[in-house]
Amino acid sequence: MEFILSHCESLHIQHNAHRETDTTVARHLLHRERLGDVIVFASTTSxxxxxxxxxxxxxxxxxxxxxxxxxxxxxxxxCMELANATIRLSGVGAIAA
Structure with missing residues (x-):
């Protein structure tokens, strides 16, 4: 967690946000994608x-x-593992020498 926090401006975590609108996970993801959000999963299986x-x-x-x-x-x-890997691979937030 500390690595993620030290390489980002802000972090927002949600659990079962789809239940706030009484919908399914599939419809929730479709809605997010329609809004332009690219949702990254570790795999299709996930x-x-x-x-x-x-x-x-x-x-x-x-x-x-x-x-x-x-x-x-x-x-x-x-999610934490994928966030760590994503930040490490992208170099986002790295400080230039």
Missing amino acids: RLRCMESDAIWEMSIRHRDGTQTHIAGSSLDE
């Missing part, structure tokens, strides 16, 4: 697991350059 279990964790990261990354998964740990 996305399917969320839809089948009707449960989803979501993490939105605002990077220091103003861009956002939206990550989702079937567990908070899965």
Whole structure:
């Protein structure tokens, strides 16, 4: 968690946000995508697991350059791991020498 926090401007975590509007995970994701959000999952299997279990964790990261990354998964740990990997691979938030 500390690595993620040290490389982003803000972090927003949600669990089962689809239930606020009494809809399914699949419809919730479709709505987010229609709004222009690209939701990143670790795999297609992870996305399917969320839809089948009707449960989803979501993490939105605002990077220091103003861009956002939206990550989702079937567990908070899965989202955290994917966020760590995404930040490390992209170099977003890295300080230039």
